[in-house]
Amino acid sequence: ETCAAVVEQHFVQPLLSVLGFSDRDRLSFFDTGAGIADVAARFPRENQPPFCQTQVDPDLIVEIKTPARRSRNTPTQTVALNLDSRSTHQSRALQQLRQLLSGCHCQRTTWGLITNARHLQLFQRHGHLVYPATPNYELTGDRLEGIIEDLKTCLQSRPRAITLCLYNHKGGVGKTTTTINLGATLAVANAAVLLIDCDPQGDLSRALELTPTNTTLASCLQNPEEPITATIRPFHLRIRTSSSIQSAHIFDVIPAAPDLQSILIQAMQTQNPPITRLRECLLPLRDRYDYILIDCPSAWLFLSKSAVYASDAVLIPTRHTDLSSLNNAAQVIHQFLFGEIHTLRREGGPLPLPIFFNGAPTTDKAMAVAQAEIERILQKLPHLTPYFWPQYQANDTSVFAIPEYAIISRAAFARVPAVFKDKRVLGFYQTLVQTYLQPLT
CATH class of the missing domain: 3.40.50.300 (P-loop containing nucleotide triphosphate hydrolases)
Structure with a gap:
């Protein structure tokens, strides 16, 4: 089982459940039309089939990064991947997120999330632009409840302008x-x-x-x-x-x-x-x-x-x-x-x-x-x-x-x-x- 799969199973999927996305409104390996998003989710909608059937225009896509990878020089050791603001890894992840959101299957998608289970940040899209909607949170147990409330507030109150x-x-x-x-x-x-x-x-x-x-x-x-x-x-x-x-x-x-x-x-x-x-x-x-x-x-x-x-x-x-x-x-x-x-x-x-x-x-x-x-x-x-x-x-x-x-x-x-x-x-x-x-x- 890969590190990314572990992050998805034990962190991303439970997080999406808490945020209000049902099991039938979440998909792994979603084809955006410009690449494969690790996870996509759409809020349940009355009188509409679940997202797992429509498979177009999710509300949110998630880019998952592993917390660590094996060192090239010393294969038995791992190197922590830093998703701090403006770090190289965070910049690359954001570039990938922007590319995914540009896909033809995401024309109405508003939100993108980047996480490695140690850091988490929500981004908003308006046209071509993808810009931060929340701080780049460092995830700790005593802050997690407040972070989830912040995410809920953003996802439920998208500004028009x-x-x-x-x-x-x-x-x-x-x-x-x-x-x-x-x-x-x-x-x-x-x-x-x-x-x-x-x-x-x-x-x-x-x-x-x-x-x-x-x-x-x-x-x-x-x-x-x-x-x-x-x-x-x-x-x-x-x-x-x-x-x-x-x-x-x-x-x-x-x-x-x-x-x-x-x-x-x-x-x-x-x-x-x-x-x-x-x-x-x-x-x-x-x-x-x-x-x-x-x-x-x-x-x-x-x-x-x-x-x-x-x-x-x-x-x-x-x-x-x-x-x-x-x-x-x-x-x-x-x-x-x-x-x-x-x-x-x-x-x-x-x-x-x-x-x-x-x-x-x-x-x-x-x-x-x-x-x-x-x-x-x-x-x-x-x-x-x-x-x-x-x-x-x-x-x-x-x-x-x-x-x-x-x-x-x-x-x-x-x-x-x-x-x-x-x-x-x-x-x-x-x-x-x-x-x-x-x-x-």
């Missing part, structure tokens, strides 16, 4: 433009979208001609009694027809207000400002939208830290003609996310997405200079390779790029997302969505 922050520790890389056009592109695909202007300069709000309500984002951050729903304004697109001008709702926005600057100054004067507050504020909105996109200032201060802490994933625009934006992207991932926010969040979130080049003229020489700079960065920080060259294992060092088009800049003066002014621009952002988030239907 994914929260995505647009951030780089460098100005002028198109964070605001990307937030607006990404939001509009998702809305075109019938997603319910909320944009949050977390920058005191208010560029996003100004570009959409939206002013704050009497209840502001800053007041919600300061006072838990203030309802976050009262900050929301709808953005409508005016459509001119031959006989009239009609209005179409595109997405909702929480505009910036001047008091954001005041709260930023107050936070700078406080030793430990509460960067967890924005994440708590957004909880009531996570079942109202499909996507929550946060545009925040470049400086790594209270508002940006709050936005990143509140997010499930971070999208990092860069410019290949601006080498400092590449180095700052590395700093965001290595220092700010891995070194600071992940420590505070404990569960390994938010997920950094691969960088992309945003709106700069593309020449072979400029691209060669950028790729050489990326190579220098990765020589110092090789663990960042998947975030700069996501296809590196296939010998592909390409970086996704949105070309420079004047219409993207001009659209801001018309107070209209550029994707509504030019079909080519819409195509660029649809490709961005398909590459990083999910296929558009």
Whole structure:
């Protein structure tokens, strides 16, 4: 009997029973369409056959790792396999889990779990993205009951929205433009979208001609009694027809207000400002939208830290003609996310997405200079390779790029997302969505 089989029999199957999965709604060696998952399970459903008969779209798949393996050098000895956060084994297991969840038999599967009976972590999927839903628990007898309750809470209350922050520790890389056009592109695909202007300069709000309500984002951050729903304004697109001008709702926005600057100054004067507050504020909105996109200032201060802490994933625009934006992207991932926010969040979130080049003229020489700079960065920080060259294992060092088009800049003066002014621009952002988030239907 293999170690993995022992873990499944004596740990995973009893755990699934406690979590509410019946015997007939669990399968071993489940074919996801992109590989074999060790275990798959689906909650019982009224008036539907059990999962063992349908064998498609489980609620949860489980990737089992053995607690130890035999040493290559000394076959009589075993080597413990470490599933601690960001360990090599944990990273490989997560990569396998993402691959399995991409299978055609898991199109509606939301949850993935990795365990070796010593560690356990639950992950959530939203489109292409798979990100942490719980801390990476170290399993001990006195904590097991609390861990099971945490798992039950997650599995029974999946949030509808994914929260995505647009951030780089460098100005002028198109964070605001990307937030607006990404939001509009998702809305075109019938997603319910909320944009949050977390920058005191208010560029996003100004570009959409939206002013704050009497209840502001800053007041919600300061006072838990203030309802976050009262900050929301709808953005409508005016459509001119031959006989009239009609209005179409595109997405909702929480505009910036001047008091954001005041709260930023107050936070700078406080030793430990509460960067967890924005994440708590957004909880009531996570079942109202499909996507929550946060545009925040470049400086790594209270508002940006709050936005990143509140997010499930971070999208990092860069410019290949601006080498400092590449180095700052590395700093965001290595220092700010891995070194600071992940420590505070404990569960390994938010997920950094691969960088992309945003709106700069593309020449072979400029691209060669950028790729050489990326190579220098990765020589110092090789663990960042998947975030700069996501296809590196296939010998592909390409970086996704949105070309420079004047219409993207001009659209801001018309107070209209550029994707509504030019079909080519819409195509660029649809490709961005398909590459990083999910296929558009």
